[in-house]
Amino acid sequence: MTPATVTPTVPAPTPGGAPADAAPGTGTRVLPPLRIGPLTIDTPVVLAPMAGVTNAAFRRLCRESGAGLYVAEMVTSRALVERGEESMRIISHEPDEKPRSVQVYGVDPATVAAAVRLIASEDRADHVDLNFGCPVPKVTRRGGGAVLPWKRDLFRSIISAAVDAASPYGVPVTVKMRKGIDDDHLTYLEAGLVAQEVGVAAVALHARTAADYYSGTADWESIARLKEAVTDIPVLGNGDIWSAEDALAMVAQTGCDGVVVGRGCQGRPWLFADLAAAFAGSDERRRPGLGEVTAVVRRHAELMIEHFGEESKALREMRKHMAWYLKGYVVGGELRAKLGLVSTLTELDERLGALDLDQPYPGEAAEGQRGRAGSPKRPTLPEGWLASRELSEDFRRALHEAELSVSGG
Numbered sequence: 001m002t003p004a005t006v007t008p009t010v011p012a013p014t015p016g017g018a019p020a021d022a023a024p025g026t027g028t029r030v031l032p033p034l035r036i037g038p039l040t041i042d043t044p045v046v047l048a049p050m051a052g053v054t055n056a057a058f059r060r061l062c063r064e065s066g067a068g069l070y071v072a073e074m075v076t077s078r079a080l081v082e083r084g085e086e087s088m089r090i091i092s093h094e095p096d097e098k099p100r101s102v103q104v105y106g107v108d109p110a111t112v113a114a115a116v117r118l119i120a121s122e123d124r125a126d127h128v129d130l131n132f133g134c135p136v137p138k139v140t141r142r143g144g145g146a147v148l149p150w151k152r153d154l155f156r157s158i159i160s161a162a163v164d165a166a167s168p169y170g171v172p173v174t175v176k177m178r179k180g181i182d183d184d185h186l187t188y189l190e191a192g193l194v195a196q197e198v199g200v201a202a203v204a205l206h207a208r209t210a211a212d213y214y215s216g217t218a219d220w221e222s223i224a225r226l227k228e229a230v231t232d233i234p235v236l237g238n239g240d241i242w243s244a245e246d247a248l249a250m251v252a253q254t255g256c257d258g259v260v261v262g263r264g265c266q267g268r269p270w271l272f273a274d275l276a277a278a279f280a281g282s283d284e285r286r287r288p289g290l291g292e293v294t295a296v297v298r299r300h301a302e303l304m305i306e307h308f309g310e311e312s313k314a315l316r317e318m319r320k321h322m323a324w325y326l327k328g329y330v331v332g333g334e335l336r337a338k339l340g341l342v343s344t345l346t347e348l349d350e351r352l353g354a355l356d357l358d359q360p361y362p363g364e365a366a367e368g369q370r371g372r373a374g375s376p377k378r379p380t381l382p383e384g385w386l387a388s389r390e391l392s393e394d395f396r397r398a399l400h401e402a403e404l405s406v407s408g409g
Contacts, residue, residue, distance in 0.1 A: 044236075241261050
């Protein structure tokens with residue numbers, strides 16, 4: 001296992017990776033490297049796994065921009081154990097991708113353990129993350145995702161099984177979670193302490209509940225409270241990081257050891273260059289004009305074709321990225337719609353060529369939230385789920401249905 005590059009002049013951090021005394025713009029690091037088990041991540045930034053987004057093609061674009069830990073799309077433990085073709089493709093990595101990171105979702109301890117053992121024993125990744133952040137109703141209605149930690153014995157069993165399966169191979173296991181089901185049923189502090197106790201290498205908190213979905217403003221104070229409670233392993237913060245300045249503000253407010261970036265990098269793989277500069281103490285930022293953006297779009301499409309091995313499938317997958325890449329630039333409704341329907345590289349070239357490629361970076365219009373935030377939703381739960389923190393046998397038998405190919409967090 002090859003760790004990421006470490007800057008030699010930076011002293012080793014404490015187990016939690018306490019922030020260095022430095023201010024942005026001074027050329028001095030804001031945070032030390034992030035330690036996750038045997039791995040050292042020079043820039044304490046993690047790319048959150050996102051379905052249909054963080055495949056090998058997009059991860060390469062991000063890696064070329066800056067150092068960090070880049071997590072593949074989430075894969076369900078059941079599908080992985082069954083060696084489904086798509087699942088095996090999801091956990092594939094390019095030869096130069098180090099460290100290799102995957103995220104596993106599951107609700108059955110034995111199945112999760114088998115999936116993690118497959119990954120670790122076959123040397124398919126250097127790091128495994130467990131997803132307890134998915135707020136999607138078709139998962140939560142069966143007790144999975146962000147609502148699972150409510151059943152504390154099941155949560156402990158799953159993460160213990162994963163750690164036990166990975167430990168013989170030196171592969172660290174981390175946990176990504178939400179605050180809880182809703183504001184009346186919070187689980188994150190207890191879950192963080194349990195994760196630390198059973199040997200998880202780091203915990204990441206998306207500072208929203210399942211009920212919040214992606215709406216409103218992330219509660220960064222909850223990250224600070226988790227950091228105060230969990231002292232032996234790194235605590236990472238997630239939620240509303242749309243810029244390098246947001247990342248610095250989160251660290252300053254919460255004392256977290258690193259940040260997890262999801263929707264903020266959609267259509268902006270160069271955000272990781274900004275984050276690397278910010279954490280190195282530099283105020284240098286990427287501000288691409290439209291010509292540079294379209295060059296990245298074209299390269300992204302080429303990498304997608306290489307990844308999928310099929311032009312039509314690759315270009316269909318590219319469609320969702322178009323609005324993200326072009327946010328804030330003057331494109332026009334008709335051309336924007338056509339770019340969202342590209343089927344071939346030839347079509348993509350024609351439509352990109354019709355843009356005013358001399359447009360400079362539009363500033364604030366290109367920044368901020370990406371995608372739809374939605375609105376708060378009452379979590380859909382199994383009947384009687386909140387009646388007890390323990391898992392009944394009836395629930396245990398039904399939980400296998402929650403292992404669906406969905407993502408979120």
